[in-house]
Amino acid sequence: MTQVQLQQLQKHLWNIANDLRGKMGADEFRDYILGFIFYKYLSEKAITFANELLKDEGLAEKYHQLDENNPEHAELIDGIKENSVEEVGYALAPKQLFHTIAERGRQGEFILDELSNTLREIERSTLGAESEDDFANLFEDLDLNSTKLGNNANDRNELVSKVLTHLDNIDFDLSNSESDVLGDAYEYLIGEFASGAGKKAGEFYTPQTVSTLLAKIVTQGKQRLRSVYDPTCGSGSLLLRVKREVQDVDMIYGQEMNRTTYNLARMNMILHDVHFAKFDIKQEDTLIRPQHIDQRFEAVVANPPFSAKWSADPIFLQDERFSRFGKLAPSSKADMAFVQHMLHQLDHNGTMAVVLPHGVLFRGSSEGVIRQYLIEKLNVIDAVIGLPANIFYGTSIPTCILVLKKNRKNTGDILFIDASNDFDKQKNQNKLLPEHLDKIIAAFEQRQNIEKYAKVATLQEVKDNDYNLNIPRYVDTFEAEDEIDLNAIAQQLKELEQQSQNTDKVIAEFCKELGIDSPFAEVK
Template identity: 85%
Template sequence: MTQVQLQQLQKQLWNIANDLRGKMGADEFRDYMLGFIFFKYLSEKSVNFANGLLKDEGEDITFLELHESNDEHVPYIEAIKTNSISEVGYALSPSQLFHSIAERGRQGEFILDDIAATLKAIEQSTLGSDSADDFANLFEDLDLNSTKLGNTANDRNELIAKILSHLDKIDFDISNTESDVLGDAYEYLIGEFASGAGKKAGEFYTPQTVSTLLAKIVTQGKERLRSVYDPTCGSGSLLLRVKREVQDVDMIYGQEMNRTTYNLARMNMILHDVHFAKFDIKQEDTLIRPQHLDKCFDAVVANPPFSAKWSADPLFLQDERFSAFGKLAPSSKADMAFVQHMLYQLDENGTMAVVLPHGVLFRGSSEGVIRQYLIEQLNVIDTIIGLPANIFYGTSIPTCVLVLKKNREHTDNILFIDASNDFEKQKNQNKLLPEHLDNIIGAFENRQDIEKYAKVASLAEVQANDYNLNIPRYVDTFEAEDEIDLDAIAKQLQDLEVNSQATDKVIADFCKKLGIDSPFAEAK
């Protein structure tokens, strides 16, 4: 599929979402829209898999032509189900396929109960199999009885039937193994819903350009990865972006605290054709209950919630992730706690890249102690990259990327890159463009001083700055035209003084007419 065709598909999907969402907010309707797209994907994958089996057996019939009520067809359907569960991780009957239900909806039938039963059947088909954890409660956010879909059951049925009918007409072209059209369209919608969801968007989505930057950093010089991990994986887009940058990733790991977003991440993996045996996404609070603590990873990436609150319980000083530092990140700002956690799970030869608010570079107290330990004792901070302000949904603050390595090649310096002015201003927020990414990655790979953009600072220089990593201390972006004109400032101050004296006189004359003392009488 060409880029033009992909854009047309994205437009079709967004128009469906925009026309049908009614009074729901973007983040609410998202669960339905993306859930039904996922259901369509599972159905089409089932059809392709079943048709392949039937063709291999020399049968001149398609899966959609099989009927559960036909005794001659039942053995085929059961055999296909058995093979489907072991190969693709779930099973559907012909009557449960997306197209079959959408067609009944077009005929005016009541289909809500059929949809609910089918989604439940998908989950139950995996029980006792290796894919059970990946499909458990996957559709729990699709509440077909919600009054937000309509006041009556018939109203809700009519709306859902319309959604299914529209989606049924779109060819996702999943038979093309070289194409990831559906996955791309899915990611596109996640991004659009994130834009509409405002502050809530930060819980589940990292802008593609930022994901690409982190992915290129952690895969630099590598063609494959044994593992990649994101402790705050949101919708999983960042993990998938890392997968795209190499030929293969043996295993993808992630953890997400929000239940709805956790379901979204699992759907996103499956939609991008990541086999159920090749990803392990868990739902829990990473800092309090980490689910993969026994593992280390080739690549670790994250966009944690900025300055989130956490318990900072003193008991964590006995936790191996934090104990060596002697200090915990403050309860009001968990940023450094995520850094410590990620570093603990980084392989000796791995690379870690994390997006954080600028404050982690210079804040004092316990964060300053942790930062100094990372530099002075562990020497793991490799690169600091300053990003533009207002490139994330729901916040306008400037951010930075910290790149950490346990086995650094450049042990006597830290690279600073100031990309804060590299963006295109758009309607609601700024955007990194491909050429901006090229500039950053070029500077990261070449590791040389670039005037007003990059600086290779010695550890001695960092130490002289009391381990303050604020980028302007190292990258001089001062422009000549910004030089202070002292004569002009003196003239402005003189004008202000004259104006002030004139104002004082007016007030004094007014007070005299009123027969009261002027507040400036003593001054005169």
């Protein structure tokens, strides 16, 4: 598929989404349209798998025509479903296929009950299988009885049938080796929803350029990763971006607190053709109930919610993630708590990159203590990268990336990069362009002083700054004004003085003509 065709597919899907939107907010109709696209994907993948098995039966390309009421067909269907659960993780009967239900809706039949049952059957087909956790309650946000879809059942049925019909006319072409085409389109839709979701967007989506930057940092010099982990994974886009930067990732791990976003992340993994056995996404509050606490990961990435609240309960001082620091991040700002958690999960030869608000670089109190411990005792902070303001959805604050490594090569210094002035100003927010990313990555890899952009600061310099990592302390981006011409200023003052004297003289002469005293005692 060409880039033009991909853009056409993306635009077409977005137009379909807008058909569904009605009066719903972006974060609401997002769940419906992405859920329907995912269902179509599962259906087409099930057909492809089943037809491959049917070749030996002389029924190639016939799965959708099999009749469960025919005993011979029923036996074939049962065998295919059993194999499908084992191989692709779920099963769909011919009558449950997307096209079958969409066609019934096109003919004016009432399909909501059948559709709801089908979505639940997909989940139930995995019970007791290895894929059970990855499909459990996956469609729970698709409430087809919601009045958001229409005031009565017939209105809801008409709208859903219309959307399914539109989607049914699109060929996802899963047989094509370019399996990421649909994944790219899905990512595009998530990004479009994020741009309209306001503050909520930060809960589920990291701008693609920032994801790419983090991914390039943690995969530097590597073609393969044993594992990658995101403790606040949102829709999973950042994890998938890391996967794209290397030839293969053995295992993908993530945790997400929001239930709806957690479902979106699992769909995103499956839709990007990540086998159910190669990802493990959990739903829980990472700081309170971490789900992978005993594991260590080669790459750790995250864009945690900025300055989120957390309990900061003193009991966490007994938690191995925080105990050695002797201090907890304040309850009003969990940023450092996420850093401590991620560092704990990082393998000895791994790299972590996390997006944070600038405050973590210089705030004092407990955060200052934690920062000093990271630098002085652990020596794990490898680089600090300043990003432009207004590049994230839902907030305009400037941010930074902290890069940490447990087994650093450059143990005597910390690299500072100020990329805050390099961006493309767009209508609603700023954007990093490929050339901006290339500049950052080049500076990160070269690790050299670059005037007004990068500084390799010794640990002694950092210590002399009381472990304050605020980037302007190390990278001087001040642009001096043109040299002041004192002679020119003197000439301007002389001219002004002359003008003033001339004005005084005119006023004095005018007063004399009127026969009144001049306000000036003397006019020279």
